[in-house]
Amino acid sequence: MEAELSVQMDNQARIVKALANFKKSPKPRITEMYCQTRLENDYMKNDIYDVTEETYIEYKTLLKTSLQMFVKESDRWSDAREKSVPETSNKESFKLPKIVIPNFSGKYTEWITFRDLFMSLIHNNPKLDNVQKMHYLKSSLSGEAEQLLRQIPISEANYERCWSQLKTRYNNKRYLSHFILKRLLSQRNIVVESANALKELIDTTNDCLSGLTNLGIDTANWDIIIIHILCL
Template identity: 50%
Template sequence: MEADLRILMDLKSQIERSRVNFKKSSKERITPIFIEIRLEALEKQFGKFSEKHTGLISKYEPNELNKTTYIKEDLYQALYDTYLNYKVELKSTLSKFKNDIVSPSCSETSKQSMKSSCVKLPKISIPKFSGKYTEWSTFRDLFISLIQNNETLDDVQRLHYLKTQLTGEAEQLIRHIPITQSNYKKCWQLLTDRYNNKKFMSNCILKRLFSQRNITCESSNSLKELLDSTTDCLHELSNLGIDIKSWDVIIIYIISLKLDVETRKQWELYVSQLPDELPTFKQLKEYLETRFRALEFVEPSKSKTRASYANVNNNPKALHVTSNFTCPHCSEGHRLYNCKQFAKEDVDKRRNIVQSLGLCFNCLGYNHSNKICRVTIKCRICKRRHHTLLHPKSQVDSATCGVAMESTCNSNDTILDSPKDNTITNIATHFLKDKVQTIWSKDMG
């Protein structure tokens, strides 16, 4: 392969150098015979190049060729463009030596054609085809126009280009068919039989046409999207050979159901002013175009809307918090020390309930122990640090109450990082996540 590539690159450089030398030639040297000899040499060189290129394509596998710089940079096409431009330059120079008198109009036409031939147009690339039915029509039309109808290519080159433009399922369909002169039509027929499924393609187009979303409010963008999608679907159906000339009534009915209330109302008023005949899709299209153009002037711009939204969000807002208290004993909306069921229990049971819930024995609050409780109110009976509802009835129990309470609370300590300021008499801690809130105030206890 390396020897063949070197020959191709040498022929390419010969043609390019010949063109450069022709441009450097003096006026005395450029004669009709000089130009004709160069034309003959150019044809021979390019003929050898084309034969070598065809042999290279037919001899090696596509996967092996695609790794070479020759295929990656598409050097054949680059040389072909150089060949055409060089040939045009030679023939244009030769035409100046003809003795026939050329009219001014003809000379201007020839100049314009020369200018147009020198314009470097962008390269048209064929999209890759992966086997999706929706991509088949575009791929097929472009490939036929650019490759299949190109008379300068033979079937070996066409099959090579065809295989390089396929991926996925489509590539797998003809993967094992070798690149030969006779296999191009066979491969193209396989692809056509597989993907030229008009029934499936028409179903996809109709599904897209009927499943367009309804417009809930007046919007220029929504109207444009609805109109463009409908027009595109109709064009695709027409490309499949489906006659849609008599579909106007059906299409108008479908589109009318998608419109918002005000736009549909205006459409009915617009139709009522027309002659007493069935409206056409062309009239609906003109109405919708007029409608969304008017809405574009009325609707606020997105930048203004975003700016106003940002200004609103930057304004300070007052936060209103609603405190909902849930009793941990009866699950009603009050604090534990206001619970009637809790008060009916005997002192020992009340202490067991507080201990099992992990509450503070001083304020009956959550998430802290009696040791670090910041509420200064003490038992009204014995003035010790426990709640009045937890005060023992007997004097013996009352004497040992402080020690018992302290030892019981220390076993359930859940220490929080908080300031030890006993002067604070009004603190509210809200645990919004678990819907638990603990409030200390002067009147607790």
């Protein structure tokens, strides 16, 4: 390739020199015969320049087209690598504290909180199979609730059975409302007025009313009844 380039450079120099000489020729010298003689040069006669230029353009275009194919292939590989790497968002850099499922001992007043959290984190989690769900369930129970399922081994088939037994025992609207009302009505009378005693009375009352509302019991118009009970 270097030899061919050297030849091309030499030809270029010859053409540049020929052009300069022609421009410097005196007018009397530039005759029809003189011009014809110069055109009879093989380089001019065979249009070597035009042919070379066309060949050069075709060759350069072909090289650029081929190079573009390599560039596109490189881009595809780059895109594939980017897609294979999981995106990291700003949200992922902020880690929320781990949510711990509260232990359920069998108290009806604890059931709703335990049920809702367990269903959200474990029961409805598609990433967990029934064996894992069964393990989480039994490890979250104590007292009466643990005794209810103690003899049932951890297995794929037993999870739905265990969860159904817990719901049958504790997901009882009548019993749950009974225990909530019992807590509401059994609050101690305030003997000595204090900010802490009033706060405890209000908090317990609101908690009981929220529990009843969660069971589907409408307490929106209970204000006059609640005020009467608390003032006794």
